[in-house]
Amino acid sequence: TNYGVPAVADIRKTIDRVFDYLDKSTPSNFVDKSSGRLWTHELSYSDQVVFAKGDFRPISYEWGVTYSGMLNLYQLTGETKYRDYVFKRLDLIASTIESARKYDEANRLKAHVLKGLIQPKALDDIGAMAMAVLKAKKSGFPTDMSYVTQRASDFILKEEHRLPDGTLVRVRPLKNTMWLDDVYMAIPALLQLGIASNDEKYFDESFKQFSAYQTRMFNPTLNVFMHGYLEGAEAHPEFHWARANGWALLTTSEMLMYLPANHPGRKFMLTQLKNHLKGLMSLQDGTGFWHQLLDKSDSYLETSATAIYAYVIANGVNQGWLDPKIYAPAAILAWNAVNTRVNAQGQVEGTCVGTGLAWDPAFYYFRPISPFAAHGYGPTLLAGSAMMEMLKKYSFEINDSAVHLSTKD
Numbered sequence: 001t002n003y004g005v006p007a008v009a010d011i012r013k014t015i016d017r018v019f020d021y022l023d024k025s026t027p028s029n030f031v032d033k034s035s036g037r038l039w040t041h042e043l044s045y046s047d048q049v050v051f052a053k054g055d056f057r058p059i060s061y062e063w064g065v066t067y068s069g070m071l072n073l074y075q076l077t078g079e080t081k082y083r084d085y086v087f088k089r090l091d092l093i094a095s096t097i098e099s100a101r102k103y104d105e106a107n108r109l110k111a112h113v114l115k116g117l118i119q120p121k122a123l124d125d126i127g128a129m130a131m132a133v134l135k136a137k138k139s140g141f142p143t144d145m146s147y148v149t150q151r152a153s154d155f156i157l158k159e160e161h162r163l164p165d166g167t168l169v170r171v172r173p174l175k176n177t178m179w180l181d182d183v184y185m186a187i188p189a190l191l192q193l194g195i196a197s198n199d200e201k202y203f204d205e206s207f208k209q210f211s212a213y214q215t216r217m218f219n220p221t222l223n224v225f226m227h228g229y230l231e232g233a234e235a236h237p238e239f240h241w242a243r244a245n246g247w248a249l250l251t252t253s254e255m256l257m258y259l260p261a262n263h264p265g266r267k268f269m270l271t272q273l274k275n276h277l278k279g280l281m282s283l284q285d286g287t288g289f290w291h292q293l294l295d296k297s298d299s300y301l302e303t304s305a306t307a308i309y310a311y312v313i314a315n316g317v318n319q320g321w322l323d324p325k326i327y328a329p330a331a332i333l334a335w336n337a338v339n340t341r342v343n344a345q346g347q348v349e350g351t352c353v354g355t356g357l358a359w360d361p362a363f364y365y366f367r368p369i370s371p372f373a374a375h376g377y378g379p380t381l382l383a384g385s386a387m388m389e390m391l392k393k394y395s396f397e398i399n400d401s402a403v404h405l406s407t408k409d
Contacts, residue, residue, distance in 0.1 A: 001288045001337045005396045005403060008388050011335070014342050015073065015384040019082065021346030022066070022377060027052035028088045030096065030113070045099035047112040055372055058089040059116065061185060062374035064128025069381025071132075071139050076385050086136050093117070094143040101147065117148050123160060123168070123185035126152045134192035153193050156186050157205065163231055167212040176231040179357055183213050184247035191258040207265035210255060213248070214272060223279025224294055228357040237359045240294040243352060243375065246308030249276055253312045256321060270321060273312075277322075280309055281330050288337030292352060293364050300369070303341045303350035307379035310334035314386035317394070324394050325405045332396065332403055335387045338380055343371070351376030 030039040033048045051057060056066075067086045074083040093114065100114040108119075116125035130152030133145045161169050163176060168186055170177050187206045194202030217229050219238060225248050226238040255269045283294045289301035290309060313331035316322035341350045351373040358364065395406040 001333070001340055003333075003336070003403070004398060005332060005391070006336060006339070006387070008391050011339075011384050011388050011391070012077075014339055015381060015388075017344075017346035018342060018348065018377065018380055018384075019070075019073075019085070019346070022056070023081075023085055025055040026058050026063075026085075026089065027054040028058070028092055030092065041095045041099060045096065045103045045112075047103075047107070047110050049096075050113050056374050056377075059093060059114070059129060060374060061124045061128035062378060063089075064130075064132040065378025066374070066381065067132035067378075068128075068135055069378045069385065071135050072382060072385040074139060076389055083139055086132070086139075087141055090133060090136055090141060090145065091143055093148075094145050097145070097147055117151060120151070120155045120159075122170070123156065123182050126155055127185040127189040131188040131192050134189070134196055137196070149193065149196070152189050153202075156190060160186075165212070166208065167231075168209055169231065173357060174230060177357065178213060178216065178229040178231065180213065180217055180225050180227050180241075180244040181247050183210055183251045187251045188254045191254055195258060203259055203263055203265075206255060206259070207263070207268075210251065211265075211268070218272075218276075219279075220275075222295065223275050224283070225276075228359070239358065239361060239364060241355070241364055242290050242292055242294050242302050242305030243308070243355070245276075245280065245294060246305040246379070249273075249280070249312045250308050252276065253315055256316075256319070273316065273321065277313065277316075277327065281327075284330055284333070288333040288335075290334075292367070293361060296361065296365075299361075299365050301337075301350065302352050302369070303338060303348060304352065304373070304375040304379050306334050307338045307348075307376065307383045310338060311379060311382040311386050314383065314390045318386060318389050324390070328390060328394065328396065328405065329403045331387065331390070335383055338383060341376075342380065347371035348376035348380050 029052050030049050031037060031052045032039050033050045039049050070082040070086045097114060101118055103112060104115060104118045120126040130149050133148055161171055163169050168182055170179055187209055190202045190206045217225050224240045225245050227241040227244045229236055252269055252273045259266055284290060285301060287301060289306045291297055292299040292302045310331050313327050317324045317328050342348055349371045350369050352367045353370050353373045355367050396403055397406045
C-alpha cells in the first residue's frame with residue numbers, strides 16, 4: 001500500500017478503470033437461452049429468457065450497491081455515463097417486469113430471470129434493488145418501476161419472517177437466526193420508500209429494526225458486531241466478520257443520510273456510527289486493510305469491507321458528522337489499500353465470495369476470494385466517490401512523516 005495522500009485525478013483513473021470493466025462485463029439485454037439470439041420485450045417471455053453473457057448479473061443485492069455507487073459518481077462529477085449505466089439496466093428490467101409477472105402468475109413454480117423481484121424468497125432478492133430503483137428515480141430515471149418498489153415494501157413489512165417482537169429474521173441455517181447482513185438488505189429500501197411516500201412508518205420501522213439488531217449483536221466492549229445471533233440460544237458465539245460489519249456500518253450511514261432531521265433516532269445513530277468506528281479503527285491493519293475476521297490478524301485482508309469502511313468514513317467527514325482531523329487518515333489509508341487491489345483490467349481483487357453464517361472460525365477463514373465476487377464493486381465506486389469529494393473539500397499533507405489535515409490556510 002502507498003502511504004500518503006492520493007491525487008483526485010488518480011482516484012478518478014482507478015474508478016474509470018472499474019467503470020470501463022463493468023460497462024463491458026455487465027449485460028444490458030436479454031437473450032433466448034436456447035438460440036442465444038437477442039430477446040426483446042415484444043417477444044413472449046418465458047423461462048428461456050436470460051441475461052446476455054457477462055461476469056455479473058444486473059439484478060442482485062450486490063448490484064443494488066453498484067447502482068448506488070454509480071449514482072453517487074454521477075451526482076459528484078455530472079458525468080452522464082455513470083447514470084446511463086444504471087438507467088440502461090433498470091430500463092431493461094422495467095420494460096420486462098409486466099410480462100414476467102404474467103408469466104409467473106401462470107407458472108408459479110418455474111424459475112425465471114426476474115422471479116426474485118416478483119416472488120422474493122429473502123430480503124437479498126429485492127431490498128437493495130428497490131433502494132437502487134428509488135435512488136435512480138431521484139436522479140431522473142423516467143420509467144415506472146412502482147411494481148418492484150411496492151413488492152419490496154410488502155415483502156419487508158408483511159411477508160419476511162419475524163420474531164414475536166417484530167424483528168426481521170431468517171429460517172436458515174436454523175429457525176430464528178438473525179444475520180447482520182439483513183440490516184442492509186431491508187433498511188436502505190425502507191428509508192427510500194419513506195422519502196418517496198412521505199410516510200413516517202418506514203422511518204420508524206427502519207429505526208426499530210436497526211435497534212433490534214444493535215441491542216442483540218453489537219459488542220459494546222469491542223465496538224464491533226457479531227455476524228449471527230440465534231434467538232433463544234443459551235450462548236451467542238461471536239464471529240466478527242468484516243463484510244457484515246460493513247453492511248451494518250453502511251446502513252448506519254444511510255440512516256444518517258435519509259432519516260428526517262427531526263427523527264428521534266438520529267442522535268442514537270450518530271453515537272452508533274462513532275462507537276462502531278472506534279472499534280473498527282482500532283482493528284485496521286498496517287496495510288490499510290481490515291481482516292476477514294476483524295479481530296483475527298491471521299485471517300486474510302479483505303477488500304469489500306475495507307472499501308465500505310473507507311466510504312462511510314469519508315462520507316461522514318463530507319457530511320460534517322465526523323471530524324476530518326481524526327477520521328480522514330484512516331479513510332485515506334483504506335482507499336490506498338483498496339486501490340492496490342484494482343487490477344489493470346479494472347477488476348477488484350481480494351473480495352470474499354458470497355458467505356453463509358457459521359458458529360466456527362474456519363468457515364470464515366477459508367471462504368474463497370475472487371474478482372468475480374460482485375460485492376467488491378459497489379463499495380469501491382462508493383469509496384472512490386466519497387474520497388474525491390473529501391479531498392476536494394479538505395487538504396491533507398505529510399506532517400512529520402504522517403498524513404494529517406493540512407495546517408496551512
